[in-house]
Amino acid sequence: MPADLVSVLSEHACELGEGPSYDPVSDTLYWFDIVNGLLLEKRFGEDRTMTTQLGQMASAQATIDGERHLILTETGLHVRDRTTGGMALHTPVEATNAATRSNDARVHPCGALWFGTMGKQAEAGAGRVYWFFRGELRELYAGVSIPNSIAFSPDGTIAYYADTAVGRIMRVACDARTGLPEGEPKVFAGSPSTGSFDGSVVDADGTLWNARWGEGNLVAYAPDGELVRSVPLPVSQPSCPAFLGKHADRLAVTSAWIGLSDDAHRAEPDAGRTFLVDLPVKGRLEPDVLI
Template structure:
């Protein structure tokens, strides 16, 4: 039996930002460039497609009634019942050349959220810290913000500028989610196939990374040692998320963006979303604190 199965055969141009809600057993993810939020129960059920009207890339739970969505104009509060989106904190809203990208909630409830150029302009993006209504820029001159994730105790943060091939790690204040030191290289991926895309960290400190263009999901130990590579049926896996009532499986999004018609024929499942039936000691995403 294969370790990898199709969770959703809906094809996204740029599938990204998967996040699991244990209260409703639903996986949420995005087709960024088409402005869609997708929703599907992990235990089985119909796919729902929510049209957002703008590029969006990440979701966090505020409470049972509200979600926080990172979009090309900033952080929006989404009413779960109605789908109404209300701008809460603008981020580069006056810059039509950038959009949101990878984001994740720190265990304390702070959000790290990244931006990038819509055409991947060199150095056009940043990574921000948002906590209880306060916004700070942490890192600038980022080309493609990715791999934002945190250790279970909140003492470590990870991120990358995908264009560099370097996955970074930085010490964090567990109470605030702010960096307390200088970033250091955790994994140097420059000599390997593909690019470091989205990542997530399990309870054992193992970092799971989707390798865009590398057709794999890689797992790294807390010291950066490669533990295993899981072969994917698509060239461009984009981001993993822990799913299920025990957070013991991985869902992985993918994309066909950047491929011509011939390349898409050779990669027919590109843009689908997958389940990895491998043993993971996952955990649920913290809720984000907006006030």
């Protein structure tokens, strides 16, 4: 892949960049530095990256409507006013458990939100995957160490998720009307030779794009699980992709420098930055979440 198709979108180096989401209303990419409690915003056409200290770990955002976002934090789901930045807790999730935090999330085509929690030190089996829809919260899967790769087929009949510590992306049939799983999950992709499965997003053709943490690649899987593409990135720890642009025809990818030795960090000056991948993809804009 020509090197000029991957460029730095934001110079801000996150310790643990995650949860990118594009808002077509404001033409803005949002993402988080989880461990430092930062919300980052990059409006296209502007050079600067805005940062907001949230006062707690946060990892994902979804659009509610033209005035509000839903933000996933270590204490639960919060409604944030777009204009004032004010936040109010909407639904507590593990709010009294100081040992866990939020991680990956994605909105199902019907408007339901799937999201994961995990131990702040990635303790084995400390996390869960939840479903939230129209005010109702349900636990879907328990005993998860590092929930990631939550994504959905375009028609909403398939859900994907992964436990990064286990090294498998799972696939499960889904009710397109509610986003609830039906039946038992089955392995979709597993045991990468190097690296680990981190965040994913599914395009309009059903291809799943996954950030391969530790390997420095953005990889693509066809709906049947065949690995069809691998795009090298200038960092070893890419964390999550998102489609962006009014036509969702490009990809942003967050990354992290957490865990790198001093020597490795010096050798990887772009670690933690957010990248633009100029691929001719047929992406999808995220649906609004129904709270």
